[in-house]
Amino acid sequence: MGLEIEIGWLTLLMFGSLVILLMAGLPLAFVTGGLACIFLFLFGDARMLNILPSRIFPYMTDYQLSAIPLFIFMASMLERAGIIEEMFDVIYKILGGLKGGLAVSTIIASTILAAMVGVIGAAEVTMGIIALPAMLKRHYDPELACGSILAGGTLGILIPPSILAILFAVVAQQSVGELFVGAVVPGLMLSGLYILYVTGRSYLNPAVGPPLPPEERVSTREKFRLLRGMVPPIVLVMLVLGVIFTGVATPVEAAGIGTFGAIVVAALHRRLSWTALRQAALTTLKASTMVLWIIFGASIFVGFYIVSGGQQFVTESLLGTGLGPYGILLIMMLMLIILGMFLDWVGILLLAVPIFAPIMLALTWDGLFGLPGVAPEDVRLWFGVVYMVNMQMSFLSPPFGYALFYLKSVSPPEITMGVIFRAAIPFLILQAFGLAMCIIFPEIILWLPRLVYG
Numbered sequence: 001m002g003l004e005i006e007i008g009w010l011t012l013l014m015f016g017s018l019v020i021l022l023m024a025g026l027p028l029a030f031v032t033g034g035l036a037c038i039f040l041f042l043f044g045d046a047r048m049l050n051i052l053p054s055r056i057f058p059y060m061t062d063y064q065l066s067a068i069p070l071f072i073f074m075a076s077m078l079e080r081a082g083i084i085e086e087m088f089d090v091i092y093k094i095l096g097g098l099k100g101g102l103a104v105s106t107i108i109a110s111t112i113l114a115a116m117v118g119v120i121g122a123a124e125v126t127m128g129i130i131a132l133p134a135m136l137k138r139h140y141d142p143e144l145a146c147g148s149i150l151a152g153g154t155l156g157i158l159i160p161p162s163i164l165a166i167l168f169a170v171v172a173q174q175s176v177g178e179l180f181v182g183a184v185v186p187g188l189m190l191s192g193l194y195i196l197y198v199t200g201r202s203y204l205n206p207a208v209g210p211p212l213p214p215e216e217r218v219s220t221r222e223k224f225r226l227l228r229g230m231v232p233p234i235v236l237v238m239l240v241l242g243v244i245f246t247g248v249a250t251p252v253e254a255a256g257i258g259t260f261g262a263i264v265v266a267a268l269h270r271r272l273s274w275t276a277l278r279q280a281a282l283t284t285l286k287a288s289t290m291v292l293w294i295i296f297g298a299s300i301f302v303g304f305y306i307v308s309g310g311q312q313f314v315t316e317s318l319l320g321t322g323l324g325p326y327g328i329l330l331i332m333m334l335m336l337i338i339l340g341m342f343l344d345w346v347g348i349l350l351l352a353v354p355i356f357a358p359i360m361l362a363l364t365w366d367g368l369f370g371l372p373g374v375a376p377e378d379v380r381l382w383f384g385v386v387y388m389v390n391m392q393m394s395f396l397s398p399p400f401g402y403a404l405f406y407l408k409s410v411s412p413p414e415i416t417m418g419v420i421f422r423a424a425i426p427f428l429i430l431q432a433f434g435l436a437m438c439i440i441f442p443e444i445i446l447w448l449p450r451l452v453y454g
Helices: 007-023 028-043 048-060 063-080 083-095 101-117 120-137 142-157 163-172 176-204 220-229 231-245 251-268 274-307 310-319 325-340 345-362 376-396 402-408 417-440 443-453
Strands: none
Touching: 007 028, 007 274, 007 310, 028 048, 028 274, 028 345, 048 274, 063 083, 063 101, 063 163, 063 251, 063 274, 083 101, 083 120, 083 220, 101 120, 101 142, 101 176, 101 231, 120 142, 120 402, 142 176, 142 376, 142 402, 142 417, 163 176, 163 274, 163 345, 163 376, 176 231, 176 251, 176 376, 176 417, 176 443, 220 231, 231 251, 274 310, 274 345, 310 325, 310 345, 325 345, 325 376, 325 417, 345 376, 376 402, 376 417, 376 443, 402 417, 417 443
16 A cells, blocks of 8 residues: 555645656656556555556557548658658749748648648758748848748647547547547638738838849749649548548548658659658657657546546646636646646646546536537537647747747758747747637537538
């Protein structure tokens, strides 16, 4: 029999030691897994030891998780094929003549890239390498240039096929297909908000986003010729998402189609080689194993906390604030943004969602300001997409938002951390506005799944 400890002190001990060890630079997977074993040994009993296999085994045998390595491989292969540089090149030649055209091109390219990649780091780094030098060379305001890359890159977490959506679906027992469909409208809405902001600022003050000089612009005929090269990758993305949305294939089967399609697209672009295949496979192996190790460690950590009465403690603490359901949701959102300053998205999902999802399902969502609310059967889907929009904010929030450091790692020396922090603020405000819209008007999320799935 382990030592007796009050749940409040256990919460402080568990999450306090987690933050301290993470700030010491230790990897999340081993910190969560290691701490879980220590706390199990100190405060658990023989029955609780059964948590270890019973928490890990369902994830090891979950069919839906096999979509993750397939989508990562598809993204790596498209990256190796040079599709991303080509896509930015095409879009910026088409839109470059407009004020703020390069920043708008960056956001549009990032939106399409999000539908190909599904992982934030890859999108931020790639666009930082390609788009940032192009904008700085043409005298764009550094903050506008960095902001459009930061905001565009975070769309990868929301726009399907998002890896986060697959993981959320597995943890919260939600349909992956429904989550993918539900995230489409909010993803496009945020992309539209970023484009409106960038265009508006560039037209009010052309110095921040000057158009391309006339000698760099291309003719309409040349624009159509350029578009032809982008047909295969866009057809591939539409095919992958199309078979999921129409229910012809499961997300895992669609990921398999996407993987094969990415190899075909690389061959069409004459970039298919053994080296490219090997590098894409290694990238996939590293990324997938990282995700799985974090899943194992974090699920044992949270499992022990829930069995020790943590779920009840958090529920009672939130209900004890005396706030209504929407007030409790606001506290959850703020907690997720704070977690985003310290943890990566896999860790946040596995630590927060198993505790938050049951609370969300237990509350009644009657709507705000007399507007329609959310039916009990739709709460899981609605919360899933709201959660994903919120995760974008956690990636951009200074001082530790992951996206900020991804961009800094590939920026020229004159782009300081201060410039990147300031660049993120307007887009954070736009994300907060988008999040508020999804909460106040749940139909933004629920309309398309209802239309597709009836």
